[in-house]
């Protein structure tokens with residue numbers, strides 16, 4: 392459907408501003424204050440940057456500015472931007488479409504998007520939330536939308552000739568979009584006092600960016616004399632050096648000893664840290680990246696046994712590894728380990744594997 396929303400806002404900008412600029416419901420005022428409190432944990436507000444996305448005449452930009460935040464307001468309606476610039480000197484108001492925001496990543500500590508996401512079509516919302524996530528880096532998102540189902544073009548309270556597209560959202564639907572875009576919902580509330588449109592009360596959500604870090608792992612280059620320990624993976628993906636992920640409560644050196652024991656039955660002692668490696672990796676279908684710690688180790692006891700992770704184990708000279716190896720990264724790490732072994736003063740490698 393053709394979208395008349397922005398042309399309508401251009402026409403009703405001054406009426407809209409008169410109705411809303413000096414009036415705010417207690418519920419919305421409290422959500423706005425809670426959003427500001429969440430951003431300001433330890434430092435003064437002037438360290439923090441807020442994007443008022445779909446700012447309209449600037450009521451909330453003005454409040455954030457008065458609290459001391461650095462504020463940028465964006466809107467697609469020139470009429471609304473003119474109202475905002477006139478009413479809120481000192482704030483930078485820019486013309487921008489929420490669907491194509493061009494700020495660099497991590498430009499803001501908070502994004503406040505009040506009654507604006509509801510003017511996009513449902514299919515556009517996941518991408519817009521993902522772009523909010525990029526613009527935040529780490530931070531908070533304050534969203535206000537209308538609760539309900541479906542979407543419509545309606546004249547609403549501004550009378551005939553003021554059509555706007557409005558998309559209604561279910562609470563759990565929006566929470567799912569947020570989760571997929573990399574946010575965790577911290578609070579959600581429905582304004583039960585909504586008198587204008589009881590079918591579609593306001594839904595307010597405070598969300599925080601999810602911490603999204605790489606996986607962390609260990610690799611063991613276990614050497615007995617001039618031979619290296621290789622294990623054949625039980626999942627059929629070939630041979631590798633014993634390796635695995637670090638548990639939440641483990642240090643890397645503890646993890647490598649446990650992993651070798653779990654995977655092979657062998658007890659080891661760590662001779663040195665060979666290097667720390669970053670490499671691409673997907674986990675459950677999502678790109679995550681892996682930071683892995685490689686250790687040069689010596690066997691101290693135990694007995695090699697088949698395990699749930701490995702079918703069999705062999706000691707081989709490093710120049711003749713078994714085939715197929717599951718990953719050439721392990722051969723690169725092995726080469727670094729051999730270099731470290733022959734040079735007492737060898738520095739710990741830190742590199743990205745491709």
Ligand SMILES: C[S@@+](CC[C@H](N)C(=O)[O-])C[C@H]1O[C@@H](n2cnc3c(N)ncnc32)[C@H](O)[C@@H]1O
Pocket residue numbers: 396397400411444445446447448449450465466467468471487488489490504505506507510511
């Ligand atoms: C209901 S008003 C809300 C204004 C303000 N946030 C408030 O709470 O008073 C919706 C605003 O979203 C803006 N808007 C709608 N679609 C937009 C888009 N794609 N990009 C930027 N702004 C948009 C409109 O121009 C309008 O100013």
